[in-house]
Every structure is written in C-alpha cells, then in structure tokens.
Amino acid sequence: MRHLIDSMDLSLEELEELFVLTRDIIENENKYRDVCKNKLMGTLFYEPSTRTRFSFEAAMLKLGGQIIGFSEVGSSSVSKGESIPDTIRTVGCYADLIVMRHPKEGAPKYASFKSEVPIINAGDGGHQHPTQTLTDLLTIREIKGKIEDQTIGLCGDLKFGRTVHSLIKSISRYKGIKFVLISPPELKIPQYIRKEVLIKNNIPFVEVETIEESIDSLDILYMTRVQKERFFNEADYLRLKDTYILDKAKLESAKQDLAILHPLPRVNEISPEVDDDPRAAYFKQAKYGMYIRMALIIKMMEAI
Amino acid sequence: MRHLIDSMDLSLEELEELFVLTRDIIENENKYRDVCKNKLMGTLFYEPSTRTRFSFEAAMLKLGGQIIGFSEVGSSSVSKGESIPDTIRTVGCYADLIVMRHPKEGAPKYASFKSEVPIINAGDGGHQHPTQTLTDLLTIREIKGKIEDQTIGLCGDLKFGRTVHSLIKSISRYKGIKFVLISPPELKIPQYIRKEVLIKNNIPFVEVETIEESIDSLDILYMTRVQKERFFNEADYLRLKDTYILDKAKLESAKQDLAILHPLPRVNEISPEVDDDPRAAYFKQAKYGMYIRMALIIKMMEAI
Amino acid sequence: MRHLIDSMDLSLEELEELFVLTRDIIENENKYRDVCKNKLMGTLFYEPSTRTRFSFEAAMLKLGGQIIGFSEVGSSSVSKGESIPDTIRTVGCYADLIVMRHPKEGAPKYASFKSEVPIINAGDGGHQHPTQTLTDLLTIREIKGKIEDQTIGLCGDLKFGRTVHSLIKSISRYKGIKFVLISPPELKIPQYIRKEVLIKNNIPFVEVETIEESIDSLDILYMTRVQKERFFNEADYLRLKDTYILDKAKLESAKQDLAILHPLPRVNEISPEVDDDPRAAYFKQAKYGMYIRMALIIKMMEAI
Structure with a gap:
C-alpha cells in the first residue's frame, strides 16, 4: 500500500x-x-x-x-x-x-x-504539502506544455514557505530549470535548500531583492503569501508584508507568455488589478x- | 448569469x-x-x-x-x-x-x-434573506390558493426584522393586500418602508399595539422572533421580548382559516400549545x- | 413509529x-x-x-x-x-x-x-448509548459465535461508565452470563445495577480490585476509559487513571480465545503493545x- x-x-x-x-x-x-x-x-x-x-x-x-x-x-x-x-x-x-x-x-x-x-x-x-506541489507542477505543464526549460521566479517568503521548498525540490529534477529567488534578506531560502538541492544538483539560480530587476527574464512568477503565523514578532511581519506586492506596473517588462502562480489564499501580495491580466494563472491553478x-x-x- | x-x-x-x-x-x-x-x-x-x-x-x-x-x-x-x-x-x-x-x-x-x-x-x-421571502410567499399561495386579497398581520419586531421588510416589499406587488402592523411603539416599521413602499403604492395598513384588537380581521398572522442580537441593550430586550406571545386565548376570535406563519426559530413568541391548532402553519412553512x-x-x- | x-x-x-x-x-x-x-x-x-x-x-x-x-x-x-x-x-x-x-x-x-x-x-x-451496546453485543456474537455462556470481565470506571451499565443490563438477559467486576473501590458499579439487575436476576458476579487475580477465568475482557469529565476533582482522576492499564504481562495467564473489547477512544488503559495480540478485538469492534x-x-x- x-x-x-x-x-x-x-x-x-x-x-x-x-x-x-x-x-x-x-x-x-x-x-x-x-x-x-x-x-x-x-x-x-x-x-x-x-x-x-x-x-x-x-x-x-x-x-x-x-x-x-x-x-x-x-x-x-x-x-x-x-x-x-x-x-x-x-x-x-x-x-x-x-x-x-x-x-x-x-x-x-x-x-x-x-x-x-x-x-x-x-x-x-x-x-x-505534496498536493500543492502536484498542483504547481501540473499548472506549469498545462500552461507551458512542459515542465522542462523554465526560468522560475519565486517571490516573497522563501524562508518559511513550505510550498516554495517543496516546489524547488520537485522541479529541480526536471532539466533546464533556472531559479530567480526574490525576497528580502531576512526571508531568503534556507541553507539546506541552497546547498543540498540547488548547488549539489548544479541548478542555476540568482538571488535578488526586487521583482523589477528580474521580471523580464521569467517564464513563471510564483508569488507567495507572507504568513503572519510564521513570524516571530508582529513588527517584522508589518515591516515586510507589503514589500513584495505584484501590480500592473511591475508587470510592464514581463514576457507576454509569463504565467503568474500563487498557492492561495493571498492577502495583498498580488493586487486585484492583476486578476484580469491573461498572464494571471492562480485561479486556473486552483481548478487544476x-x-x-x-x-x-x-x-x-x-x-x- | x-x-x-x-x-x-x-x-x-x-x-x-x-x-x-x-x-x-x-x-x-x-x-x-x-x-x-x-x-x-x-x-x-x-x-x-x-x-x-x-x-x-x-x-x-x-x-x-x-x-x-x-x-x-x-x-x-x-x-x-x-x-x-x-x-x-x-x-x-x-x-x-x-x-x-x-x-x-x-x-x-x-x-x-x-x-x-x-x-x-x-x-x-x-x-x-430572499429565500425566506420566497418561502413565505409560497406558503401563503399553497395554503390560501393565491397570494392576492389577503389581510396580513405582521407581529413582533417590525423595526429590525429583515424577513418582515422583505415580505412587505414583495407581497405589496400583489393586488388586494392589506397589512395590520402589530408591534410596540419602539419596534414599529421603519419610515422608509412606511413611505417608500406602503404609502407610495397605496397599500392599506393599520398600526396597532396588541394582537387581540385586530386578530378577527386577519387571513394571515405572521409572527416574528424578537432577536436579542438586534437590541442595543439587555434591558430593552427583557422588557419587550414577552410582549407579543401568541397563545390559544388570543386565537379565540380568529378566523377558522387563519394561517399562522413564523420564519423560525422561535423562542417563546408562540406558545407550544398553539402547535396542535390546525391553523398553525409554521412547520409546514419550514417544509415548503x-x-x-x-x-x-x-x-x-x-x-x- | x-x-x-x-x-x-x-x-x-x-x-x-x-x-x-x-x-x-x-x-x-x-x-x-x-x-x-x-x-x-x-x-x-x-x-x-x-x-x-x-x-x-x-x-x-x-x-x-x-x-x-x-x-x-x-x-x-x-x-x-x-x-x-x-x-x-x-x-x-x-x-x-x-x-x-x-x-x-x-x-x-x-x-x-x-x-x-x-x-x-x-x-x-x-x-x-444504545448503539454502543448493540455494537458490544454484536462483537461478542461475531467473535464467540453466541452471546450466551460467557464470563465477562468489566474493568475500569464501573461507577460512571454508561457503556458498562447498558451492557450489564442488556447482556444479563442472555443465559449463562457471569460477571467479574474489576475496579478500584471508589469506582464500583452503582447500587441500582447491583440490586436491580444482578441480584434480582440471580446473575453470578464477583468484585475484584486487580486484573491479574481474575483474568484466567475470562472469555471477554471489556476495558473502559477513565473519563476525566466524569470526575469531580483533578486529584482523584490523576490518582486513578493509570491504575487499570492492560499490557502484555497482565495477559500472560489469559485464555487463548479471550476477546478484549473497548468502546474507544482509549487514552492509555490498554497499552499499544496489546494491539497486535490476536485477542485484541477493539478495532474489529469499531468496524462492527x-x-x-x-x-x-x-x-x-x-x-x-
């Protein structure tokens, strides 16, 4: 069994x-x-x-x-x-x-x-949260026709976000994957992911602090929620929660076939004005x- | 859609x-x-x-x-x-x-x-609460054979009760409707219902303070719950909650084909002794x- | 009906x-x-x-x-x-x-x-809790082939446990039933069960304080949870809750075809090491x- x-x-x-x-x-x-x-x-x-x-x-x-x-x-x-x-x-x-x-x-x-x-x-x-990872992989495959050869931006809380860690581990098994890791310094991916998954498997990745500086290179932009319950104190949460909000302006230099994913629920890390953009894929993702x-x-x- | x-x-x-x-x-x-x-x-x-x-x-x-x-x-x-x-x-x-x-x-x-x-x-x-109004209209139509030409008593909290307001607005579109509004002065229907619905559409209505003085004229008696959560203070609630209790004695001069309705749940505004009266229609109403x-x-x- | x-x-x-x-x-x-x-x-x-x-x-x-x-x-x-x-x-x-x-x-x-x-x-x-009693009776019948002629040990809280009282009353109607009542003095079966059910109907029973002194005679051992919510104070609960824990050692002199029942949920009155013993019937009981x-x-x- x-x-x-x-x-x-x-x-x-x-x-x-x-x-x-x-x-x-x-x-x-x-x-x-x-x-x-x-x-x-x-x-x-x-x-x-x-x-x-x-x-x-x-x-x-x-x-x-x-x-x-x-x-x-x-x-x-x-x-x-x-x-x-x-x-x-x-x-x-x-x-x-x-x-x-x-x-x-x-x-x-x-x-x-x-x-x-x-x-x-x-x-x-x-x-x-393995069925979230299955959902993420399927969504990429359905929208892009394949999972291989994607440049994937992961944005937000990369330190505590379990969906991000699982996704990195799972998708690193496919060929041609590159990561752009977008987070504040305090919420970078943990050492064990960096060393045991990315470096060990020779997966190309860069770490940046803003969405703008890298969005033009992305095939996938995976936004994540800044979960209040993962923070140790209220002040840290309040200072960081609004830092990585995706809006129409930030999407200007993005590719026409970018796919924006989010595990949902979102709080305010994606502005509702993005919902009508054809690149917004997060509700499709829910259905997948x-x-x-x-x-x-x-x-x-x-x-x- | x-x-x-x-x-x-x-x-x-x-x-x-x-x-x-x-x-x-x-x-x-x-x-x-x-x-x-x-x-x-x-x-x-x-x-x-x-x-x-x-x-x-x-x-x-x-x-x-x-x-x-x-x-x-x-x-x-x-x-x-x-x-x-x-x-x-x-x-x-x-x-x-x-x-x-x-x-x-x-x-x-x-x-x-x-x-x-x-x-x-x-x-x-x-x-x-539109499906409650649909229920009320259906119940009247099923029991009376039609919705038109009814004298309808509405009793209890006519100020805060949303089911009463919706029912008045909906049923006022049918011809031959008269209302008897039974409530303490503090819980009379709001001005906008009185002016915008009843007076504007020439719907006959009287306002009384007791069930007894009008029950003999009614085809329908619609009782409502005095909801604690709608009151601003406990004292008002306690003073008024028992004022409008329907019992067998009050039904003595009522018509034989009166239909007693209630949106339920009731607290004590209808005495359980009324439940076995053939005119009690509130459990039928729940089924409708x-x-x-x-x-x-x-x-x-x-x-x- | x-x-x-x-x-x-x-x-x-x-x-x-x-x-x-x-x-x-x-x-x-x-x-x-x-x-x-x-x-x-x-x-x-x-x-x-x-x-x-x-x-x-x-x-x-x-x-x-x-x-x-x-x-x-x-x-x-x-x-x-x-x-x-x-x-x-x-x-x-x-x-x-x-x-x-x-x-x-x-x-x-x-x-x-x-x-x-x-x-x-x-x-x-x-x-x-009549469907628990039905479950208990069925389980005995399924495992033993009949409900009659069983020596049944009831262990734990015999004072407050409703499942025990119901089971005694119900199964006393079958012929050849004997009870071994295993409990601390404070949690013995109530007087009305002793007098009105057991003595009145000439049902043989003994009262003991330990599992060991009687387990070799049993066809059925019915363990019960010591429910915190039935106690009047925390100290009594803490003193008694661990008294009647069934483990492998206590089962050594038991019959090979003993059936161990428990209404579940258990807290710790049956050690998990007993779960793999073929005489453990409490999960079968849940399915029954x-x-x-x-x-x-x-x-x-x-x-x-």
Missing part, C-alpha cells in the same frame, strides 16, 4: 502518469463520474483549510465517492485525548482513504505507520488543484 | 414560474431526483444557521447533487485574511452554485461581482422552504 | 433479527448499496464525538443515503434559544431519520415526543459498530 506524505514520494514517471491521467479527466470528466462509487474518503483536518479541504472533497464527490470528516479539532474526539494512530485506525475502519492536515510536522507520516488505508498528507505545519487530486485519488485507491 | 441577492430580484412572472415548479416537485418528487446529479453546491455560512443551511443542503441532496462548505468562519481560510471575492472565485472553481450567509450587509452582492457561478444570498445581516429551494436551485443551475 | 432511546428498547428477538441482518450486510455489502437511496439522515451532535458520528455517517452513506447535520452546538441555531422539540420538528421536515447526541440525560427521549421521524439516541450524557448501525438504519427506516 502507498501513502503520499512527501512531494518527493513520487518519481518523475509516476508524476507523468498522474499528469496524463489528469488531462484525460479534464477532457472526459464523464468517464470518471462513478469510478469511486461506494468508496468513502475521510478528511481529517486538525487545522482549518477551506481551499485544500474543498478541493479534496470536490474531487472525491466528482468521482462518485462520499466523505466523512472534521474540519477542526473542536468537533472531534481529539479533545478526549485519543492518539493519532488510534484515530487513524478507527477512521480506517470506515473510510477507504484518509486525507489529513495537521499543525505538527511529521504527524501524517506517524499516522501512516498504523494505517490500514492509504494516507494523503494535506499539509503538516511548515513541513510538507481539484483535477490533479481526482487523478491522485484514483491512483491511490486503484479505482481504475 | 443570474444571482439571487434581493427578494425583489425576481419579477412576479418569475415567482409564479417558481411556485408552479415547486408544486410539481411536491407532487412528483421522483421526477427530480437526479436533475442535479454531478453538480456541486458550495454552502458558505460565515454565520451559523442550522435551518437555512439544512434546507438548502436537503434541497440539493434531494435533487441528486452534492455539497461542499463550511458552517462557521472558524473552519475556513477567512482567518488567514482572504477577501470574499477571492474565496468566491476559488469556491467557484469547484462548485456550480454558491449559497452564502454573511453577517455583513451587502457581502453577497459584493461577492457576486467576481463570481463565475450563480450566488444565492442566504441572509446578510439585518438586510436581506425546502421545496422552493429545490425549485430555485433547478432554475439557477438551469438543471431542467 | 419506533425510536431507539434506551438499549432495553429492543427485545432479544429484535436484537437477533438485527444481528442476522448485520451478518448478511457484512457478507453481501453490495446487496444493500442503494436501499437508502433518496433518504436523508440528520446527525445532530450537540456534543462532539468523532467515532460515533463517523460510524453513523459511514453507515448511511454505504446504504446510498445522504446526510445533513452539525457536529457541535456552535454552528447550529441552538445559540438563538431554540428548544429541542422545535429543532427536531424542523429537521424532521427535511430528514427521514434523526441521530442525536446531547450532553443532557433524557434529551433524546424528550425530543422523541414531538418527532415525526424516528430518533436514535447516540449518547445522552452519562445515561444511555458501523455494520450494526447499517442494519439499525435499515430497520428503523423500513428500507427493506
């Missing part, structure tokens, strides 16, 4: 299979309407997340499956002191697949040891997120 | 179409079991409401559709600072229709500007609320 | 019918996939309970039915002061069956007086809990 805990759990071949299946689902949605009929998915969200929960639930429902779950700890037995492995084993008595978000790093991994059904990590603290989760559910439940 | 934000968004002809469709649904429920198959409804309740949420969800499920949603702000991404238009656009990536309740007046209208799927306002603060929402969902999703 | 409020509401004949139906569901799950199609179950959880709610919802979904509900009071109209009978009558307008958990003893009984659809008590405070609820829903909705 397979779990999806880390975005690196899937080989490039397995990713390609998922992307091909996703494309078929997008083109022939009707074909997949009942493939999870009579199947139950458990959605255990120990931390709230509208978007991730909704996209998983929509994915399962569109495949004809059904859902049991909780969207916050308050309405679960957790308050009675039950351990995660016990909760997982019990939910595994009812559900055929478990999707789990937890504020503690490693909780889904720990849960998977005792689980009798496949577990998908839907985010564990600042650690991993649902489709790739449909493919993932099918694969993990061996539903076809 | 059409949204339903205000009870006045629908013309009398469109209302009649809805009522006719609802009647057919009641008579031939089986015919409509799968008309929303493969469709998703998003229920975004930024403010809790069991009854409204349940009736929408039951309606959608009875049509073969499915649901994603949240029932309070705590378990959503709202806490991360996401704007309403962003939440709506994202949910619109997954759902084919959005039902939204929000404590702020105008929030559903604001949401509709950016939405790519139809939005139904399920209540926005003290402002609008589900059926008219089935018709509304069908129309808005163009499901037939 | 029938409600299930108390575990004694069902006769031995009715129990047997349920157990036979459950066995058929386990063996021929496909046969029952659509028997509740087009039916709605309302799950009203005034108190959170992951396990019980999930097992009811999984049961209904596996029968092809659908669900509306709330998992805690915060997201319901209860906060607006609505009475339980009113909530029940309203939900009964939408749902064909209501499952209700409430912190107050007697609430489901009180609710059933006004309900127009069947009500299942999913736990009312320290009082009754779902199957018997499927049978119960079918019977109460007269779905076959």
Whole structure:
C-alpha cells in the first residue's frame, strides 16, 4: 500500500502518469463520474483549510465517492485525548482513504505507520504539502506544455514557505530549470535548500531583492503569501508584508507568455488589478488543484 | 448569469414560474431526483444557521447533487485574511452554485461581482434573506390558493426584522393586500418602508399595539422572533421580548382559516400549545422552504 | 413509529433479527448499496464525538443515503434559544431519520415526543448509548459465535461508565452470563445495577480490585476509559487513571480465545503493545459498530 506524505514520494514517471491521467479527466470528466462509487474518503483536518479541504472533497464527490470528516479539532474526539494512530485506525475502519492536515510536522507520516488505508498528507505545519506541489507542477505543464526549460521566479517568503521548498525540490529534477529567488534578506531560502538541492544538483539560480530587476527574464512568477503565523514578532511581519506586492506596473517588462502562480489564499501580495491580466494563472491553478487530486485519488485507491 | 441577492430580484412572472415548479416537485418528487446529479453546491455560512443551511443542503441532496462548505468562519481560510471575492472565485472553481450567509450587509452582492457561478444570498445581516421571502410567499399561495386579497398581520419586531421588510416589499406587488402592523411603539416599521413602499403604492395598513384588537380581521398572522442580537441593550430586550406571545386565548376570535406563519426559530413568541391548532402553519412553512429551494436551485443551475 | 432511546428498547428477538441482518450486510455489502437511496439522515451532535458520528455517517452513506447535520452546538441555531422539540420538528421536515447526541440525560427521549421521524439516541450524557451496546453485543456474537455462556470481565470506571451499565443490563438477559467486576473501590458499579439487575436476576458476579487475580477465568475482557469529565476533582482522576492499564504481562495467564473489547477512544488503559495480540478485538469492534448501525438504519427506516 502507498501513502503520499512527501512531494518527493513520487518519481518523475509516476508524476507523468498522474499528469496524463489528469488531462484525460479534464477532457472526459464523464468517464470518471462513478469510478469511486461506494468508496468513502475521510478528511481529517486538525487545522482549518477551506481551499485544500474543498478541493479534496470536490474531487472525491466528482468521482462518485462520499466523505466523512472534521474540519477542526473542536468537533472531534481529539479533545478526549485519543492518539493519532488510534484515530487513524478507527477512521480506517470506515473510510477507504484518509486525507489529513495537521499543525505538527511529521504527524501524517506517524499516522501512516498504523494505517490500514492509504494516507494523503494535506499539509503538516511548515513541513510538507505534496498536493500543492502536484498542483504547481501540473499548472506549469498545462500552461507551458512542459515542465522542462523554465526560468522560475519565486517571490516573497522563501524562508518559511513550505510550498516554495517543496516546489524547488520537485522541479529541480526536471532539466533546464533556472531559479530567480526574490525576497528580502531576512526571508531568503534556507541553507539546506541552497546547498543540498540547488548547488549539489548544479541548478542555476540568482538571488535578488526586487521583482523589477528580474521580471523580464521569467517564464513563471510564483508569488507567495507572507504568513503572519510564521513570524516571530508582529513588527517584522508589518515591516515586510507589503514589500513584495505584484501590480500592473511591475508587470510592464514581463514576457507576454509569463504565467503568474500563487498557492492561495493571498492577502495583498498580488493586487486585484492583476486578476484580469491573461498572464494571471492562480485561479486556473486552483481548478487544476481539484483535477490533479481526482487523478491522485484514483491512483491511490486503484479505482481504475 | 443570474444571482439571487434581493427578494425583489425576481419579477412576479418569475415567482409564479417558481411556485408552479415547486408544486410539481411536491407532487412528483421522483421526477427530480437526479436533475442535479454531478453538480456541486458550495454552502458558505460565515454565520451559523442550522435551518437555512439544512434546507438548502436537503434541497440539493434531494435533487441528486452534492455539497461542499463550511458552517462557521472558524473552519475556513477567512482567518488567514482572504477577501470574499477571492474565496468566491476559488469556491467557484469547484462548485456550480454558491449559497452564502454573511453577517455583513451587502457581502453577497459584493461577492457576486467576481463570481463565475450563480450566488444565492442566504441572509446578510439585518438586510436581506430572499429565500425566506420566497418561502413565505409560497406558503401563503399553497395554503390560501393565491397570494392576492389577503389581510396580513405582521407581529413582533417590525423595526429590525429583515424577513418582515422583505415580505412587505414583495407581497405589496400583489393586488388586494392589506397589512395590520402589530408591534410596540419602539419596534414599529421603519419610515422608509412606511413611505417608500406602503404609502407610495397605496397599500392599506393599520398600526396597532396588541394582537387581540385586530386578530378577527386577519387571513394571515405572521409572527416574528424578537432577536436579542438586534437590541442595543439587555434591558430593552427583557422588557419587550414577552410582549407579543401568541397563545390559544388570543386565537379565540380568529378566523377558522387563519394561517399562522413564523420564519423560525422561535423562542417563546408562540406558545407550544398553539402547535396542535390546525391553523398553525409554521412547520409546514419550514417544509415548503425546502421545496422552493429545490425549485430555485433547478432554475439557477438551469438543471431542467 | 419506533425510536431507539434506551438499549432495553429492543427485545432479544429484535436484537437477533438485527444481528442476522448485520451478518448478511457484512457478507453481501453490495446487496444493500442503494436501499437508502433518496433518504436523508440528520446527525445532530450537540456534543462532539468523532467515532460515533463517523460510524453513523459511514453507515448511511454505504446504504446510498445522504446526510445533513452539525457536529457541535456552535454552528447550529441552538445559540438563538431554540428548544429541542422545535429543532427536531424542523429537521424532521427535511430528514427521514434523526441521530442525536446531547450532553443532557433524557434529551433524546424528550425530543422523541414531538418527532415525526424516528430518533436514535447516540449518547445522552452519562445515561444511555444504545448503539454502543448493540455494537458490544454484536462483537461478542461475531467473535464467540453466541452471546450466551460467557464470563465477562468489566474493568475500569464501573461507577460512571454508561457503556458498562447498558451492557450489564442488556447482556444479563442472555443465559449463562457471569460477571467479574474489576475496579478500584471508589469506582464500583452503582447500587441500582447491583440490586436491580444482578441480584434480582440471580446473575453470578464477583468484585475484584486487580486484573491479574481474575483474568484466567475470562472469555471477554471489556476495558473502559477513565473519563476525566466524569470526575469531580483533578486529584482523584490523576490518582486513578493509570491504575487499570492492560499490557502484555497482565495477559500472560489469559485464555487463548479471550476477546478484549473497548468502546474507544482509549487514552492509555490498554497499552499499544496489546494491539497486535490476536485477542485484541477493539478495532474489529469499531468496524462492527458501523455494520450494526447499517442494519439499525435499515430497520428503523423500513428500507427493506
């Protein structure tokens, strides 16, 4: 049995299979309407997340499956002191697949040891969020026709942002990838990413402090939210949160086929005036997120 | 594309179409079991409401559709600072229709500007609650055989009660309507309803302070809850909340075919001893609320 | 119409019918996939309970039915002061069956007086939890081949534990039952169980203070959680909570076909090292809990 805990759990071949299946689902949605009929998915969200929960639930429902779950700890037995492995084993008595978000790093991994059904990590603290990475890769592939040979700008909180770290690790396996890392000095990517991923694999990258100085070279601009909860004090957050706001003016020298991505939710790091620009791809990205989760559910439940 | 934000968004002809469709649904429920198959409804309740949420969800499920949603702000991404238009656009990536309740007046209208799927306002603060008005109109039409030519008593909090204001505006478009407005002086209908709706359209109305002095003239008695949250201080609430309680004694001089309506939930403004009176129509009204929402969902999703 | 409020509401004949139906569901799950199609179950959880709610919802979904509900009071109209009978009558307008958990003893009984659809008590405070008792009885029957002629050890909090009281009352109706009551002096079974159930019906029982002194005689060992919320002060809880922990060492003199049951969630009263022992039956028990609820829903909705 397979779990999806880390975005690196899937080989490039397995990713390609998922992307091909996703494309078929997008083109022939009707074909997949009942493939999870009579199947139950458990959605255990120990931390709230509208978007991730909704996209998983929509994915399962569109495949004809059904859902049991909780969207916050308050309405679960957790308050009675039950351990995660016990909760997982019990939910595994009812559900055929478990999707789990937890504020503690490693909780889904720990849960998977005792689980009798496949577990998908839907985010564990600042650690991993593999289905976001799948979404990001699919979006690039769908918009650009391929994942290889892209110059990718990553902008915002590169220190704490888990989606950025996972994306760097995953996409560095494709050939022809270059990174432009756009952040304030305080929020640069951590040393282990720089050394263990970029330098070790000879991935070209530059580090800059403004969007303007590099935007003309980018194929992809990946914006990220400056998450208040990742900061140690309010003053740092307030000083930095508005630094990296993308607006129409900053896009002037950008390529015509630039794709602007964002994992959402955004606060104000992309001005709403950008939403109508044809290069804005972040709402498409949200939709792709649902489709790739449909493919993932099918694969993990061996539903076809 | 059409949204339903205000009870006045629908013309009398469109209302009649809805009522006719609802009647057919009641008579031939089986015919409509799968008309929303493969469709998703998003229920975004930024403010809790069991009854409204349940009736929408039951309606959608009875049509073969499915649901994603949240029932309070705590378990959503709202806490991360996401704007309403962003939440709506994202949910619109997954759902084919959005039902939204929000404590702020105008929030559903604001949401509709950016939405790519139809939005139904399920209540926005003290402002609008159009599906309650649809329910009230349908209930009168079902019980009385027509909406025209009714003398309607409206009792309780006529100042803050949004359901009363919407009902007055909507039903004033039908001919032969008279109102008896029963409230303490402090909770009379606002000036804009009196002038812009009643006087302007020559609708006959009287204002009285007790149920007893007018009940014998009524075809409909619409009771409303005195909502604690609409009052500015506890003392006013306590002094007034028990003033307008309907009991068996007060019903003695009422017509035999009076219909007693209430939007529910009630606190104590109708004594439980009235529940068994054949003129009590408020639980029927709750059921009609589900059926008219089935018709509304069908129309808005163009499901037939 | 029938409600299930108390575990004694069902006769031995009715129990047997349920157990036979459950066995058929386990063996021929496909046969029952659509028997509740087009039916709605309302799950009203005034108190959170992951396990019980999930097992009811999984049961209904596996029968092809659908669900509306709330998992805690915060997201319901209860906060607006609505009475339980009113909530029940309203939900009964939408749902064909209501499952209700409430912190107050007697609430489901009180609710059933006004309900127009069947009500299942999913736990009312320290009082009754009849579907847990059904689960316990089924598990014994499935594992032992019969419910009669068992020596049953009940261990832990025998004073406040409602599942223990219900199980004693129910299983005492079968012939050949003996009890070994294992608890600290402070948490012995209440007088009314001792006198009105055990002594009155000539059921053999012994009371001991340790697991070790009696485990070799047991066919069933039913462990229970020491619930913090049932204690009057923290000190008593801390002193007693670790007293009755089952581990491998204590199982050494146990029979080879002992069945270890637990209503779950456990805190630490069974060491995880016991989980892999073939005599550990508590996760099977959780699964049986779902199957018997499927049978119960079918019977109460007269779905076959």
